[in-house]
Amino acid sequence: xxxxSKEYYEKIAAKIRVDVxxxxxxxxxxxxGGSLSAADIITALYFGEMNIDPxxxxxxxxxxxxxxxxxxxxxxxxxxxxxxxxxxxxxxTLRKLGSKFQGHANMHYVPGIExxxxxxxxxxxxxxxxxxxGKMDQSAGRVYVLLGDGELEEGIVWEAAxxxxxxxxxxxxxxxxxxxxxxxxxxxxxxxxxxxxxxFKAFGWHVISVNGHxxxxxxxxxxxxxxxKGVPTCVICDTIKGKGVDFMEDQAGWHGKAPSEEEAKKAxxxxxxxx
Numbered sequence: 001x002x003x004x005s006k007e008y009y010e011k012i013a014a015k016i017r018v019d020v021x022x023x024x025x026x027x028x029x030x031x032x033g034g035s036l037s038a039a040d041i042i043t044a045l046y047f048g049e050m051n052i053d054p055x056x057x058x059x060x061x062x063x064x065x066x067x068x069x070x071x072x073x074x075x076x077x078x079x080x081x082x083x084x085x086x087x088x089x090x091x092x093t094l095r096k097l098g099s100k101f102q103g104h105a106n107m108h109y110v111p112g113i114e115x116x117x118x119x120x121x122x123x124x125x126x127x128x129x130x131x132x133x134g135k136m137d138q139s140a141g142r143v144y145v146l147l148g149d150g151e152l153e154e155g156i157v158w159e160a161a162x163x164x165x166x167x168x169x170x171x172x173x174x175x176x177x178x179x180x181x182x183x184x185x186x187x188x189x190x191x192x193x194x195x196x197x198x199x200f201k202a203f204g205w206h207v208i209s210v211n212g213h214x215x216x217x218x219x220x221x222x223x224x225x226x227x228x229k230g231v232p233t234c235v236i237c238d239t240i241k242g243k244g245v246d247f248m249e250d251q252a253g254w255h256g257k258a259p260s261e262e263e264a265k266k267a268x269x270x271x272x273x274x275x
Contacts, residue, residue, distance in 0.1 A: 003048055009215045012082060013043040017244050018273030019078035019088055025264035027095035030103065033254040034148060035075040037179040037212070037239040042067075044218040045144055046079040054084035057111040061140045064114045064130055068123030069148035069177065070104040071256070077101055080112040121154030123147075124174065128160045131172035131232070139171075142226070146175045150182030152193040158203065164232040165204035172232040173225040174205075177212065179241035183255045200234040212237025244271050 016039045024030035042065075046052070050063035067076050074094060081088035093099035100109035104118030114130070117123035127145035134141055151157065164172055176196060184190050193199075197207045206228045210217035218237070225233035241255070242248030245267040259267060268275050 001049055001051065003219060006215045009040075009043050009048060012047050013039045014244070014271050014273065015082055016043060016075055016078040017271050018268050019081065019091065020074040021245070021259065021264050021267045021271070021273075022275075023074050023077070023091050023094040023101075024258050025261065026092050027103075028258050029095055029256075030074055030258055031071040031256045032074075032245075032259065033181070033241040033248060033251070033256075034069060034072040034177065034179065036243045036245065036248065037241045038069070038072050038146060038177045039075050039078075039243065040213045040215065040239075041146060041175050041177065041218065041237055042075050042079045044215055044222065046083050048215070048219060049222050050144070051141065052083075052112070054080075054112070057085065063141045064127075064143045066115045066123045066127040066130070066143070066145040067105050067117055068127070068145050069120065069151055070117030070123060072146075072148070072177075073103070073105040073117075076105060076113070077110065080110070083112075085112045086110075120148070120151040121156035121160075124151075124157050125160040127172060127174070128164045128169065131164065131169040132167050134171050135167070135169065141171075143172045144175070145172070146177060148182070149176055149178045149180065149187055149193055149196065150190070152176070152196065152199075153191045158199075161200065161203040161205065168230050169232045170229050173222070174232065174234045175212075176234065176236045177239055178236055179239045181241045181250070181252045181255065183252065185252050196236050197234075200236075204231060206231050206233045207236065208233065209236045210238070212239035213243060246270060
């Protein structure tokens with residue numbers, strides 16, 4: 001996929017953040033903090049890297065993205081909508097009875113969702129299986145997976161990490177949304193997962209650390225991962241929970257809380273969107 005200017009991706013990420021705020025407000029529930037922190041990573045993949053086709057979501061040889069931190073699915077729904085898989089306004093039924101846009105990713109209802117996720121760690125394990133299948137099928141497609149930093153507290157993550165190295169899955173790139181917060185507070189206070197880089201290195205992964213809100217760094221990391229042979233790559237993305245909305249930034253309380261109408265309008269204004 002041809003790369004555009006940094007400003008191009010920043011504008012798309014802002015749209016995605018606006019979509020997230022609007023959808024969660026209309027739902028009256030959801031997870032804004034981690035959706036906003038992940039928006040730039042998701043934008044880079046969907047709009048600057050992955051070989052996918054909105055007209056043929058099951059295209060053979062496509063790249064695959066798994067949102068292992070499934071509660072941040074509003075950001076993925078928004079990206080798929082902005083990418084043309086369906087009208088963005090459709091996701092404004094988020095979490096409503098009868099809506100296909102559930103509160104966690106569901107592969108059976110929404111085109112473009114590769115794996116149902118929500119139980120933390122399982123999406124990462126599934127991505128390892130997808131990458132292994134891709135190797136066996138000699139598929140040109142790569143597998144990308146996004147984990148939360150609190151998610152690294154799950155033991156299943158490290159079992160999967162061990163398997164990925166064992167099978168030399170260099171077609172797998174994992175991104176860690178390192179926003180340093182989880183539902184109960186700071187990771188270091190709840191269950192310290194640091195040093196993340198040394199842990200993945202100890203499991204035999206190639207590790208890259210970037211500013212998760214800088215598109216130049218994100219694309220450089222993606223290119224480096226593609227050039228790395230024989231081992232999987234982990235990109236640790238230093239991010240801010242609630243990124244783009246000043247009263248949500250770096251606040252654990254916005255992990256799983258919907259904004260009021262006043263707060264939603266203020267957030268959308270800060271993001272440069274329209275209510």
